[in-house]
Amino acid sequence: MEVLLAMSGPDALSLRGDYLPMAERHRHVGEFTVEQGQIVDFELTWFPSHEDVPPAINVDESLQLAVDYWTTWAGNCRADGKYADAVKRSLLVLRALTHYETGGIVAAPTTSLPEDFGGARNWDYRYCWLRDASLTLEAMLTHGYGSEALRWRNWLLRALAGDPEDLQIMYGIGGERDLTEMELPHLPGYQNARPVRIGNAAVSQYQADVVGEVMVALERLRLAGGKEDNFSWALQRAMLGSVENHLEDKDFGLWEMRGTAQYFTHSRVMMWAAFDSGVRAVRDHGLPGPIQHWEQIRDRLAAEIMDLGFNRDLNSFTQAYGGQQTDAALLALPQVGFLAYDDERMLGTVARLEKELLTSGGLLLRYRTETGVDGLEPGEHPFLACSFWLVEQYARSGRRTDATNLMDILVGLSNDVGLLSEEYSMREDRMAGNFPQAFSHLTLVRAADAMHGEDGLSLQLKH
Template sequence: MADTYPNIADHGLIGDLQTAALVDSNGTIDWFCCPRFDSPSVFASLLDAERGGYCSVRPATDDYVSRQLYLPNTAILVTRFMTEQGVGELIDFMPVADGTATDRHRLVRMLRVVRGTLDFIAEVQPRFDYGRQAHDFSAVQGEGVIFRSPDQALTLHRVGDFVMHGGQRAGRGEIAGQGVRITGSLNAGEMTGVMLESGGVPPKRITHDELFDMFLETRRYWREWNERSTYRGRWREMVARSAMTLKLMTYAPTGALVAAPTAGLPEQVGGERNWDYRYTWIRDASFSVYALLGLGYTEEAEQFVEWLMQRVHESVGDTSGPLKIMYRVDGSSDLVEESLEHFSGYRGSAPVRIGNGAADQLQLDIYGEAMDSIHLADTHGLQLPHVGWTQLSRLLDWVCDHWDTAEEGIWETRGGPKKFTYGRFMCWVALDRGIRLAQSRGRPAPIPRWREQRDAIYEWVMEKGWDEERKAFVQYEGTEVLDASLLVMPLMGFIAPRDPMWLSTLEAMDDELVSDSLVYRYNPSASPDGLRGSEGTFTLCSFWYVDALARSGFLDEAQLVFEKMLTYANHLGLYAEEIGLTGEQLGNFPQAFSHLSLINAAVNLDYQLDHGSGFVDPVLSKGRRVI
């Protein structure tokens, strides 16, 4: 079964800022949802090789070598096929969608030969609605094919010399099962392609010039966007790729950032930790504001803050609080979880879940992350209107009343609510940022009450979130379990990075959660989370670790850990959610949290390296060895 499925890391990402597709290193699109990130799939062979559907372009022989790269400074993916007879290049991209056209999306696959001759096979095998809806199709002579299901349609346009009937040398198409197969041969300098379009448009012939114009316009868009970055630090290539990856996962009509463009990819192959991440988490997207502003992308940060404030305005006010922990990209909150029983899952990893049952959990930390991003945006000139401030004041009053409530926590465990230290510490952040905003802008606010509750939270964390025997801050009240989410305590200004309590916590995490440069978020065996199996190290936590080391004065080690983390990226500079024991990528791919934390770590580490972090007291460092 493993041979049927590519490695999670063997993929590149293309998109049009409303949806995205994964392309494996053999030229197969095995994941594509349309018309939005969170829409049902059209191609999903990554989750079921037989029932999921795919679009492939490959040499007609099995004797070839393939390599992938992004066209520099763009989100245009190039897959190179090298055979004894010739070398071909498959160029995949999605023209950036018009923000007003949310149902029509184009997926372009240009195949050209740069040396010798290449015989090729292309197949289009759609399976609509996660393979649950049957479809019919019809060929329009000389124009292409249209596939129709009850709810969706996909058009295959004729490109250049490709015809559905006939025998022209550049490509001949024929019916193949529920799809179309195209075979042909190209010499050096020749080009053909496949263009798919959603929305039920009639098929038509696309000329090579039209295809090339789309390519040029897409290249221009990404290069101009990339040039807006103000980052001039040591890791420009990786930071730029991470920034473009975050942009690819942003739904342009609303500014919402999805956690990942995929669903069901396992945190443990063969296990049940298979979640749908095609939604906008308040937490993830709030952290992205820090990354975007750090690179100079003020417009993107402003758009997300506006989206966030719209959610605050709605103030659902049910038992889960004024904010849901996640939303669909359009701001709706219907995320009912179900299992696709007919899908076998990636390498047998079942169940395959769509929707997300964690949507109604109480996770207190989101209020701190949201308020921190709003405060940060304010410092960059993105000020709140009066109505927005009024709504935030009500939200902070709610935090005052509920910060000591048991909750599910940042990791969305399903082992029952607890009094998590991270959630309370983030409530401190929420109130602290609210007080700062009120004072700096002269806004009306019950500051004495907010300050009283902020200080009460501080005392709680220092007393009940601290374990005297372990000499460390712990996951929740009454446990000895460590939690890597607490690595952001110095970043958020809750504790001084040279405080003995923090240095001993960092030391304890080194001993239990850190494996070389890789960091586990917690120990599931020591803290049952309601799920079977284990997981890999969390890439987000590993980059948080870099920042914590740098702020605490261990600059040499911070830089080494960061450089090691860069070696775990895939061949295109992309990261999934987790990294396994042998360096394999695990979980949904690519993961926004992984990339935004890379950007933040790079920006902060650059600053520390350029300005110095000062003297490290050898007593406080507890004999720590810096390599």
């Protein structure tokens, strides 16, 4: 079979198929008709340009192997209830976003698909955020995929090896650290949304919540039977030491604000959760560590959060210390056991979220972008993850009807093969942002678990 080669520097592509395009004015063009019942095969392969052209594969055999693998993998999923199909599809997406060899989990396989059509909120998500990967681990554990969770832990150990002070919020799929953000002005972008970016400048941000997400996920791995070795627990102790070193530092928060660093309430709660997980590791699993010291830091953070992150006049937690703005990230507080879902302070926070961030289409915004807190031009569509968090909150606090109504809307936004993007424009009835998005799918799983009564190895601690 003929093969069409394209080379540029270190990269090369080979294309095989029944109808190869022909050269025409510095490009290749081809046109053909496929009739009903006819099958036309193409095989496109990347390879290093200094190597020989890879041999052709048996397309039918390779397709069958792929179908068999994914069918078997999905068949091991523990999921039932009304949303079982959506859960299985989401877990398949999360598995597909996990690199087969390294175990790294990318946030999305795309870059620069716009959050705001024609706007500048265009980011490269083809990297492994520790936060997203940690939450994916929890979703996998809840549904019986312990081996995938262990493979991610091993990726984590390799990526973070070295000085804990050099910890980043994200890495490449192999643990790469250099993710310098660049703009590609020669590319028009999706529907002229500029700039097109590769790399992500957020890699250099300090985000105080990240270690908390990692520690909570690894605690849930222990609860599921995962065993620590000397290296993995030593790394976790070192991460707690790094958190302690930065207790007084402001950060840029879960949403990677490109404005001014602040004491974000969610970030401070996740610092609390980091030390709470360390305490649990010593108390419940017999691992060595300064439990009294960690308890002191944890309790100090809890008192600080209640004093500075909760506005008694508004009966609500706030986005940042001393402020009055609300933030959908506050829905994570009961998820890590900081307080109960039905605590009156949490219910007051939910009431403010509903009042200030719910759109006319019934979906939840992250925060009010017109405040300028993120350093960008105002305007964005609702993040699907935030609405799934709200479903979880409703379900866990006894608002079953509200949970069902919102969950049905969200699941109904999936495309014909059950995929979700980062955001959704109800006005234009279309997805927005990078696609498919791990964060949307993992929060769908959490929401469905809450609806189905699955506790997800919950860490409940009431204040």
